[in-house]
Amino acid sequence: MAAAEVVTIDWPPELPKPRIGIVKDFDPYPRWTKLCRFLDNNDFEYDVYNIHAHDWLKQAERFDLVAGIWSCELRCLQEMREKYWFLENHLGKRTFPSFAHAFLYEDKRLEAYLASVHGIPFAKTYVSYDLQDALALIETLDYPVVSKLVPSSASVGVELVHDPKGARRLIKQAFSVAGRGTHSTYARQKNYIYLQEFIPSDGFEIRAIVVRNWVFGYYRQVLEGDFRASGMNLVEKRELPQEAMRLALKLNRVVKSPQLVVDMIRDLHGCYHVIEFSPVCQMETPEQLHVNGKPGVYIFDDDGNGQFKEGKYWLMELALREFLLSDYLPRASVPLLLSRSGPCASR
Numbered sequence: 001m002a003a004a005e006v007v008t009i010d011w012p013p014e015l016p017k018p019r020i021g022i023v024k025d026f027d028p029y030p031r032w033t034k035l036c037r038f039l040d041n042n043d044f045e046y047d048v049y050n051i052h053a054h055d056w057l058k059q060a061e062r063f064d065l066v067a068g069i070w071s072c073e074l075r076c077l078q079e080m081r082e083k084y085w086f087l088e089n090h091l092g093k094r095t096f097p098s099f100a101h102a103f104l105y106e107d108k109r110l111e112a113y114l115a116s117v118h119g120i121p122f123a124k125t126y127v128s129y130d131l132q133d134a135l136a137l138i139e140t141l142d143y144p145v146v147s148k149l150v151p152s153s154a155s156v157g158v159e160l161v162h163d164p165k166g167a168r169r170l171i172k173q174a175f176s177v178a179g180r181g182t183h184s185t186y187a188r189q190k191n192y193i194y195l196q197e198f199i200p201s202d203g204f205e206i207r208a209i210v211v212r213n214w215v216f217g218y219y220r221q222v223l224e225g226d227f228r229a230s231g232m233n234l235v236e237k238r239e240l241p242q243e244a245m246r247l248a249l250k251l252n253r254v255v256k257s258p259q260l261v262v263d264m265i266r267d268l269h270g271c272y273h274v275i276e277f278s279p280v281c282q283m284e285t286p287e288q289l290h291v292n293g294k295p296g297v298y299i300f301d302d303d304g305n306g307q308f309k310e311g312k313y314w315l316m317e318l319a320l321r322e323f324l325l326s327d328y329l330p331r332a333s334v335p336l337l338l339s340r341s342g343p344c345a346s347r
């Protein structure tokens with residue numbers, strides 16, 4: 001922990017700092033400990049919040065802001081979406097990530113819809129919840145296509161479908177009464193298909209991680225004899241292409257997330273296609289980018305040029321600072337500004 005740069009925030013003295021409830025995550029590389037480090041270094045009042053307990057509403061009274069994503073497992077996503085929606089909309093609390101970003105997290109369908117309406121080059125994706133529509137659709141596609149489950153991670157639930165016959169089999173199972181069995185013991189693929197054009201790549205997936213105009217990232221190699229890189233642990237850290245980073249920055253101008261993790265494939269013509277994006281990901285080290293063996297970050301100027309700067313950062317700390325600066329503070333300042341411009345403002 002100590003090896004990473006200390007991340008500080010300039011807090012306006014006239015505004016009270018929020019009291020923060022930290023939700024612990026279940027993943028092997030804890031994010032919550034990094035959030036605590038940031039809060040300690042910046043004198044915030046916080047406590048661990050057991051959001052899973054029966055008295056979570058009562059406990060929430062102690063906090064202004066609730067922070068944390070605890071797992072990408074379906075049951076956890078459902079709990080988080082419900083509770084963050086309730087905290088934001090009915091208790092007047094803020095959450096980090098916001099409900100909107102928590103809702104997007106691990107939803108590949110929403111990612112594809114967002115990218116398509118905002119002109120982001122995303123692998124062409126077909127989602128259907130209609131049996132007759134799905135059966136007609138698969139006759140029109142170029143094969144192979146990639147079938148995906150929502151939610152899923154580490155390439156589990158991502159498979160190639162080689163021809164219309166395979167697609168018909170998939171549809172038959174997914175639209176059956178019980179749905180199609182998956183890797184999960186309690187979630188089945190029921191009455192939807194998610195198919196995506198297969199993009200032949202140069203053997204790598206590029207991950208760019210954006211926080212405001214800062215970009216980190218690395219390459220993940222496709223497993224030999226396979227087409228999938230996610231979850232295979234074949235990470236290479238080296239210089240990132242500026243064009244790929246600019247695409248990730250462009251995407252975050254749409255998503256507006258304090259942190260955005262963007263996975264892209266470079267096709268055989270050199271064009272980049274986003275295949276997945278997420279407000280968080282697992283991070284094992286404070287070295288999410290290496291250039292010439294040195295850890296650091298690319299800092300982008302207004303003309304879209306990224307310059308490398310050395311340093312080690314826990315991204316969750318940068319993301320929480322970004323959330324506070326770009327989301328929490330502007331909203332917290334509005335009542336203050338209104339009260340200043342009110343009848344007593346001149347006294």
Ligand SMILES: Nc1ncnc2c1ncn2[C@@H]1O[C@H](COP(=O)(O)OP(=O)(O)O)[C@@H](O)[C@H]1O
Nearest residue numbers: 123152153154155156158197198199228229230
């Ligand atoms: N459309 C595609 N074309 C080619 N390869 C793909 C495509 N979509 C995914 N992949 C490969 O499969 C892996 C897993 O897919 P992804 O959608 O990222 O799911 P996960 O959530 O499991 O990471 C990716 O890391 C990538 O290597």
Ligand SMILES: [Mg+2]
Nearest residue numbers: 154230263276
């Ligand atoms: Mg992925």
